[in-house]
Amino acid sequence: MNSSISAGLFRKIPLPALRIFEAAGRAQSFATAAHELSLSPSAISHAIRKLETDTGLTLFERSTREVRLTRHGELLLEHIQRGLEEMRRGFALIAADEPKPLRLHTAPSFATQWLMPRLADFVRDHPNIDLRFSASTDYADFETDAFDLDIVYGEPRPSPHEKIPLALESLTPLCSPALAASIRSPQDLYHQTLIQCDVQMRQWKGWFEANNLLPPTHYGLRFDRSSMAIAAAADGLGVVLESTLLAERELQSGRLLAPLRHNSREIRYIGHYLVHPRRLRPHDAFEVFKHWLLSALGPADGQASGPHPP
Template sequence: MLSNVPISAIRAFEAAARTGSFRDAANELHLTPSAVSHAVRKLEGTLRTILFERSARSVRLTPAGENLMRHAGAAFDQLRRGLEEVAARPQLVRVHSAPSFAAQWLAPRLAQFLAAYPKLEVRLAANTDYARFSNDDFDIDIVCGPPRAEGVEVVPLPEETVTPLCSPALAKSIRNPADLLDQTLIRSDVKQVQWHQWFTANGLEAPALHGMRFDRSFLAIATAAEGLGVALESTLLAERELASGRLVAPLSGRANDIRYFGHRLIYPRASRQRSAVRAFADWVVAQLGDEDVRSPQ
């Protein structure tokens, strides 16, 4: 039986079953959707069974298809790992990230990732644009806010705590939320959580804001660490400054913080680098799971 089944047909079936789409499978295999469909139909004819239930927009495995996919998926995973080992070349993971997450959290930890995965290399780019997976420039994107891409896996990163942060010297004059009305409040224009929301959560009317404003959280954090005002920022992004004592949360336990899911990790469902992408995604989630990102220290 196996000698009568072209390996190309099994490959087309595995890609379509994994992605749930003939179109995504075709993109991955550099074929047309009709070529993938034809290969699957030929395989079904050889096996004399139906592997997919087809509709206008999607395909779904039949019980026979699910049975074959268990074996084919495992076989192709083994084959991919074997080819990677034989090639003995570092595999490149191309990561795009929101700038502040990249600067404050990801870049300082890349050495840990590379030590854990010595056969992988990382290329990191950071800007406020979303990665375009269609042009194959990136394998992973870490976005701030809801993702806009289609046909991607979405991994929500842990909940973050947003709270006022300032230098230890400035914190001495901040004992309750109302004390912030007399302080210089630093703004981050692109943040999802703004000062007016924090004041509302604490039963106060937000003051008119003047002075320093930035378009990146890492700039607001750096400015607050220099003692120039109070920033409303995520304790996840400011964890190094909090750990070193350059920043403190003066109202920790004395005010209502805002908690939200700020970042998400996304990657194409039809990624050709599944093992490397999965390794990086799992590592990010594990690193964040080992940290207390829900409340300031």
């Protein structure tokens, strides 16, 4: 029997049937579900059997003593529970008369290095917007994770979603003022501890080649987050090749300097993208945050490319 359910058939399945299935599947017992819903066990059994007939699925394995979900039943239960929870949240929001939160997923280093230092301005100007943040190196799954926006590092994977390039970033060697005093030319870097960020799209090897130099074969420190690499450089542990966008706070405070910015070739590229679903009715706060983000970053005029001449 075909296990697929057409959209038309799904619309014909009454919500009470799904509620009965959820209770029976969660309890793995028709009797317990009947007690919870104030129905008779035979009514529960009849409703489940009709649901199986309508969908063409066997949802429970039955024996004389117990019922157990089939593989199809387990999968369906998971999605029905998720849907019921979303409906519960919706009713709770309406009852509390609270705005729906705007849920943002972002690359970790962008969150800590660029977004968080500016967040106070956004919250001050938009106190009624409820923001929820999540940061990881994974892509947001808009269908299951229910995020509204995703700020990703690197070229986003192919998808039907809207993709907007953010600021044009510049990579240049950065270090503490104490180390900067001994760095006058690119060749001086051979005598320094170089800090490598392993997840970075453009790394030291490309920078040395862009400046017509042989890349070193050894690096003193390696990190898997730009935020940690930047912090290590600000603490005087070495020289890091990093985005001046992500290190903007440390550069403005003087904790980091760019000693070779005017006598070496920078690498310029678009490092971050804003991704979001193409929705006809977006979240109320969606456009507000999107406009604020793009305005704060400035236009991404230019293309991701190789070195930028001094």
